[in-house]
Amino acid sequence: MEEKWRYLPFVLTSILSFLIGFDIYGARGFIEGFLHHDISGIMELLISFLLMGIFFLLLSFMYVLKQGFDFSFLSKSFVISALTITILFLIFFTISATRSQVYLRVERIECDQYLNVTEAEIKECPELWKAVQYLLSTNETCYHAEISAKEGKEVKKFLEKRGDYISFNGMCIRVSLTYAD
Incomplete structure (x- = not known):
């Protein structure tokens, strides 16, 4: 059972990356402070994936220090993180596409x-x-x-x-x- 739960931190950090990237914590204001408004939407997407990568590296480093290097686990963790954030984006864009403003x-x-x-x-x-x-x-x-x-x-x-x-x-x-x- 412990085997399945060790992927949970990677899923949670992907969710956190998505939320931070999509202005839940004021990322849009930070982005627009030094970029053009026209690309702020793209930057939110990129920042979410960048944050996911940073969180993944930090969690991977902590895992390697604790458990030792396991390429299989790290590759599965990366795929799980990437799939989690991609699914969140797809859900978000699907919902926003159905709501015509x-x-x-x-x-x-x-x-x-x-x-x-x-x-x-x-x-x-x-x-x-x-x-x-x-x-x-x-x-x-x-x-x-x-x-x-x-x-x-x-x-x-x-x-x-x-x-x-x-x-x-x-x-x-x-x-x-x-x-x-």
Whole structure:
């Protein structure tokens, strides 16, 4: 029974590497401090694997000091560590791929070309109506919100029919959608 449990520290350090690499302990802020935002996602992945390698070397060194060198055990431990972190990444990416995130951005701008829309047309998209109401009632020039995939499709249809630049109650508005990668 003890034979099976000696791989547990390698599994646990792989899980810890995954958590540290994916911003559980603030790694993203550290990464973005000296790198461009465009590659921070890749760096989280690489940092997780780098940490796994460091933890693996430390655990292997401790094992070699205690038990002596056993190539079979060390190679199995490395494979178990790599498989653990790979499976965690696959689970994470699969779950995030099924959750479509759509972000709505509505800006009050000055523009020359626009399409006048009515209240009834805007009310076809409740989130867009909410954004326009927010801009009308406040002194803000921009509205951001995460919306559902269904609502995103409705806004996309609205934009395809009417364009990105619309005018409502004398206010020129640019509407855009952003999708999470």
